[in-house]
Amino acid sequence: MPLNQSLKGKTFETIELTVERERVTRFAEAIGEEDPRFRDGDAARAEGHPDQLAPPTFPTVIQILASAQVVLDQELGLDYTRVVHGEQEFEWRRPIAVGDVLRATPRIADIYARGPNEFLVIEGEIADADGEVVCISRATLLSRGTAGGS
Amino acid sequence: MGAAVAFDAVNVGDEVFSVPKVVKREDVKAYADASGDQNPLHQDDDFARSVGFPGIIAHGMFSMAHLVTALKDWVGDPAALRSISVQFRAVVYMDETLVARGRVASKDEGSGEVTLDLWADVERDGETIKAIKNSRALVRLDRK
Numbered sequence: 595m596p597l598n599q600s601l602k603g604k605t606f607e608t609i610e611l612t613v614e615r616e617r618v619t620r621f622a623e624a625i626g627e628e629d630p631r632f633r634d635g636d637a638a639r640a641e642g643h644p645d646q647l648a649p650p651t652f653p654t655v656i657q658i659l660a661s662a663q664v665v666l667d668q669e670l671g672l673d674y675t676r677v678v679h680g681e682q683e684f685e686w687r688r689p690i691a692v693g694d695v696l697r698a699t700p701r702i703a704d705i706y707a708r709g710p711n712e713f714l715v716i717e718g719e720i721a722d723a724d725g726e727v728v729c730i731s732r733a734t735l736l737s738r739g740t741a742g743g744s
Numbered sequence: 745m746g747a748a749v750a751f752d753a754v755n756v757g758d759e760v761f762s763v764p765k766v767v768k769r770e771d772v773k774a775y776a777d778a779s780g781d782q783n784p785l786h787q788d789d790d791f792a793r794s795v796g797f798p799g800i801i802a803h804g805m806f807s808m809a810h811l812v813t814a815l816k817d818w819v820g821d822p823a824a825l826r827s828i829s830v831q832f833r834a835v836v837y838m839d840e841t842l843v844a845r846g847r848v849a850s851k852d853e854g855s856g857e858v859t860l861d862l863w864a865d866v867e868r869d870g871e872t873i874k875a876i877k878n879s880r881a882l883v884r885l886d887r888k
Contacts, residue, residue: 624775
């Protein structure tokens with residue numbers, strides 16, 4: 595069953611995430627990030643950052659919450675067992691640090707077919723408490739074999 | 745650590761990093777918990793086999809995180825990172841060695857921006873497989 599193209603442009607519930615030290619440390623440990631700026635507030639402050647830095651791919655945490663909303667949207671008609679993560683983009687405006695309060699309103703940026711597969715692009719502009727965009731995340735999920743052609 | 749690399753020290757065509765990492769089951773489990781991606785494909789061998797894999801696979805984002813760490817370590821300054829775009833092209837199994845690699849694709853004299861080609865390889869059955877390919881990053885380097 596092809597995806598519902600009319601959901602292109604649909605926005606989802608705003609996600610808010612306070613960047614907590616414990617979560618950042620756990621994330622850094624899981625990816626093997628040993629750079630002290632990502633492990634310790636003092637090391638980051640010594641270079642002029644406000645606090646311990648979150649690794650550049652930390653916005654994944656928000657993206658996973660965003661994707662969960664999109665994937666579970668009954669109108670979309672996505673079969674999650676057919677989905678793989680095809681592509682990923684980040685545009686970084688500044689490093690994220692412990693204490694940041696981040697908000698993102700995910701939206702379906704695109705839905706298109708190529709060959710037998712369909713592609714679903716989920717985009718989120720992640721802003722800080724001042725409303726400044728700190729990162730734009732764009733995930734392309736690939737839905738295997740659903741392009742149909744009836 | 746500030747910006748470790750100067751714009752003028754970088755040449756188009758240079759292979760600037762090649763960083764291996766052994767993908768361990770406990771790290772992939774830790775990544776599931778830290779990222780919130782609890783898809784059983786990354787944790788449950790029986791589930792992975794039921795959908796046609798020999799065992800669990802690493803999250804694409806786990807592999808990408810290794811690539812970005814290698815990129816960031818080369819650049820030195822996390823604030824120098826501008827953007828990245830990657831394509832996941834092959835799965836990665838436990839205990840495989842993922843090698844994150846980067847090569848300078850172009851330089852912009854005006855802006856100080858440098859574009860890199862990125863990819864990540866695994867060796868499997870005597871073949872080199874690109875788990876991540878056709879990928880690019882943009883960084884901004886200081887002149888010196």
